[in-house]
Amino acid sequence: MKGLSLKVQAGELYGLVGPDGAGKTTAIRMLTGLVNPSAGEALVLGQSAQKGSRLREAIGYMPQQYSLYGDLSVHENLRFFGRLFGLSRREFGEREDRLLHITRLARFRDRRAEALSGGMYKKLALACALLHRPRVLVMDEPTNGVDPVSRRELWDLLYEFVSQGMAVLLATPYMDEASRCHKVGLLSEGRLLTEGSPSVLVASMGHRALFMEGPDRTALEQAIENRFGRESQGGARTLLAITPLGAGLRVLLAGDAVTSVVSWAEASPLVSTIRELGLDFEDVFLGLVAAPDASPDASSGVDSGSTPGAASSEDP
Amino acid sequence: MAGLVTRSLAMAEKEVVHITRDRQFLAFALGMPFVLILLFGYAVSFDIQDVPMVVVDQDRSKASRELVNAFTASDVFRVVAHREDPHQAESLFRSGAAKTVLVIPRGYARKLARGEESKAQLLVDGADNTSAQVALGYARAVSVTASRGELARALGRVEMPLEIRTRTLFNPRLLSSVFLVPGLMVVILVMIAVMLTALTIAREYERGSMEQLFATPLGRLEVILGKLTPYFVIGLVQVLLVLTLGVSLFDVPLRGSLVLLFVVSSLFILCMLMQGLLISVLTRNQMVASMAAMFSTFLPALLLSGFVFSLENMPTILQGIAAVLPPQYFVRALRAILLRGSGPEVIWSDVLALLAFFLVVLSVAVLRFRRSLG
Numbered sequence: 001m002k003g004l005s006l007k008v009q010a011g012e013l014y015g016l017v018g019p020d021g022a023g024k025t026t027a028i029r030m031l032t033g034l035v036n037p038s039a040g041e042a043l044v045l046g047q048s049a050q051k052g053s054r055l056r057e058a059i060g061y062m063p064q065q066y067s068l069y070g071d072l073s074v075h076e077n078l079r080f081f082g083r084l085f086g087l088s089r090r091e092f093g094e095r096e097d098r099l100l101h102i103t104r105l106a107r108f109r110d111r112r113a114e115a116l117s118g119g120m121y122k123k124l125a126l127a128c129a130l131l132h133r134p135r136v137l138v139m140d141e142p143t144n145g146v147d148p149v150s151r152r153e154l155w156d157l158l159y160e161f162v163s164q165g166m167a168v169l170l171a172t173p174y175m176d177e178a179s180r181c182h183k184v185g186l187l188s189e190g191r192l193l194t195e196g197s198p199s200v201l202v203a204s205m206g207h208r209a210l211f212m213e214g215p216d217r218t219a220l221e222q223a224i225e226n227r228f229g230r231e232s233q234g235g236a237r238t239l240l241a242i243t244p245l246g247a248g249l250r251v252l253l254a255g256d257a258v259t260s261v262v263s264w265a266e267a268s269p270l271v272s273t274i275r276e277l278g279l280d281f282e283d284v285f286l287g288l289v290a291a292p293d294a295s296p297d298a299s300s301g302v303d304s305g306s307t308p309g310a311a312s313s314e315d316p
Numbered sequence: 317m318a319g320l321v322t323r324s325l326a327m328a329e330k331e332v333v334h335i336t337r338d339r340q341f342l343a344f345a346l347g348m349p350f351v352l353i354l355l356f357g358y359a360v361s362f363d364i365q366d367v368p369m370v371v372v373d374q375d376r377s378k379a380s381r382e383l384v385n386a387f388t389a390s391d392v393f394r395v396v397a398h399r400e401d402p403h404q405a406e407s408l409f410r411s412g413a414a415k416t417v418l419v420i421p422r423g424y425a426r427k428l429a430r431g432e433e434s435k436a437q438l439l440v441d442g443a444d445n446t447s448a449q450v451a452l453g454y455a456r457a458v459s460v461t462a463s464r465g466e467l468a469r470a471l472g473r474v475e476m477p478l479e480i481r482t483r484t485l486f487n488p489r490l491l492s493s494v495f496l497v498p499g500l501m502v503v504i505l506v507m508i509a510v511m512l513t514a515l516t517i518a519r520e521y522e523r524g525s526m527e528q529l530f531a532t533p534l535g536r537l538e539v540i541l542g543k544l545t546p547y548f549v550i551g552l553v554q555v556l557l558v559l560t561l562g563v564s565l566f567d568v569p570l571r572g573s574l575v576l577l578f579v580v581s582s583l584f585i586l587c588m589l590m591q592g593l594l595i596s597v598l599t600r601n602q603m604v605a606s607m608a609a610m611f612s613t614f615l616p617a618l619l620l621s622g623f624v625f626s627l628e629n630m631p632t633i634l635q636g637i638a639a640v641l642p643p644q645y646f647v648r649a650l651r652a653i654l655l656r657g658s659g660p661e662v663i664w665s666d667v668l669a670l671l672a673f674f675l676v677v678l679s680v681a682v683l684r685f686r687r688s689l690g
Contacts, residue, residue: 032531036688054533061531065524071337072330083326084532086319128528 070114119150327542499623
């Protein structure tokens with residue numbers, strides 16, 4: 001982690017996005033007090049995450065791996081965590097009923113956790129993390145290994161909690177999930193490249209994407225690399241990323257380079273079709289990894305408002 | 317404080333559910349004391365009995381029959397065959413059908429009557445070290461008794477110029493089961509206490525649940541209390557089980573105070589739980605933990621406790637290792653309480669040694685047991 005600092009407001013869903021190994025899990029474990037930063041500190045709700053068991057009562061944590069007890073039933077898992085958080089029998093009963101109802105796990109109350117499907121298991125883990133009504137929910141890749149239907153269900157649940165004022169921080173490697181967050185932070189090699197709302201980030205990047213198709217995809221990719229690969233305009237690289245798309249290529253470019261690329265393509269025998277594509281959130285990430293200096297200015301105004309969750313850690 | 321109790325209890329109850337759901341574990345924990353005590357009590361015996369003997373009585377006299385009777389009077393030797401010729405006896409010896417051959421040559425009684433030196437021969441199978449030792453000792457005793465009888469007959473009443481009279485206290489028949497049961501207690505307790513606590517905490521790390529636990533208000537002390545209490549209870553149940561079996565099946569005497577016995581046993585169980593805790597905190601891995609537990613407890617309990625092999629005869633370095641480990645103190649205290657009926661004034665040094673081990677290992681384990689995963 002290098003100088004990571006992020007703020008999550010009440011009623012906000014913050015997505016920490018990055019490839020595997022970017023430091024998402026480490027960042028999240030620092031915030032939950034499971035890993036100590038080598039220097040600096042992690043603050044949540046104004047308290048250091050390293051000490052303070054009172055803070056733990058304010059945080060709900062859902063780790064990436066399976067962390068419940070397979071030989072305990074759904075009810076027994078919930079009951080156990082309820083007791084750790086000091087819920088009375090009545091409080092627990094009410095909350096269990098409500099959580100089992102909204103996660104639609106009520107039918108499986110007496111089923112052992114190891115016999116649940118991936119999606120049901122994650123919902124149980126979510127229920128366990130929410131039992132004590134935390135103000136901040138921290139989730140590490142919550143939809144890992146979950147089928148698309150259950151994934152949608154899980155997101156609907158998250159939106160519901162966020163609309164009730166909970167602050168949610170989640171880590172995900174999936175760009176499509178990141179675009180569903182209110183705010184995202186792009187993490188790469190332990191550094192926060194940029195943060196902001198997904199749509200603002202996409203618009204402010206000024207990238208453009210072209211679809212090109214020709215008789216020989218490999219040769220076309222090679223030709224584009226050779227022609228534009230080392231070119232830059234005003235310090236920013238022209239060619240940001242090439243990814244296969246159907247039978248052709250998706251070429252991500254710096255905005256002002258499009259005219260020259262299009263005229264090159266029209267003259268090239270390797271290109272038979274060319275058209276412009278809409279941008280998505282993944283492009284922001286690809287663009288940033290290719291040219292990390294070209295950070296968009298979408299992060300202004302982030303520090304305003306109340307800050308239920310804030311984290312910072314300094315490079316040693 | 318209320319939170320500590322609630323959370324420790326929640327932890328302990330969860331552990332009980334894990335234990336009762338795991339049939340194999342239960343069968344192991346409760347069945348093992350039975351199997352071990354029956355095995356060591358009946359099969360593994362250092363008492364020599366029924367050593368098969370072939371008698372070659374070439375003299376066929378009253379005196380020769382008396383000599384044979386002297387050997388067979390106790391249940392140490394059992395005559396399996398009579399042969400005329402020592403060479404015939406040798407084949408039985410080689411095949412293993414006999415472990416000893418008693419040869420009484422022609423003229424044994426005549427020489428005895430004349431007051432001359434009279435000889436009988438005892439062949440012993442040295443391949444079986446233990447029974448050979450006992451057979452030789454027994455033969456010596458028989459010959460001395462027989463000689464005294466002859467002397468008395470020839471000279472009237474005689475007093476031996478020098479005589480050693482031994483009397484064995486506390487275990488007069490030197491039954492090994494009486495001696496072994498306290499040692500067995502150690503073996504059974506280390507297996508449960510160290511092995512299983514090491515495994516149960518390492519398992520929490522391995523299956524990722526420790527991460528979830530550390531994100532709750534659960535404290536380190538509560539993890540330790542909750543995890544170890546059920547195993548402490550299992551350990552006490554096993555002490556009771558071994559005692560009951562030992563007393564009812566093997567006539568192990570219970571001369572000392574039961575309360576003192578359970579106090580010492582509890583302290584030993586605590587020592588072993590701490591050792592298991594330390595192993596699991598250091599390894600965080602079930603595979604390595606079980607190997608470390610095996611190495612650090614089972615072998616010392618078996619070899620360095622004085623359970624089977626007496627510590628006095630061991631090389632100094634092994635004695636040194638044994639001195640820092642709890643098993644020998646526990647075995648010594650148990651034997652003192654059970655067999656000799658000793659009280660606190662005798663075993664206080666052993667109790668102190670156990671207490672020291674408990675405190676040292678507890679502090680090291682707590683220092684190394686962090687709430688972090690890194």
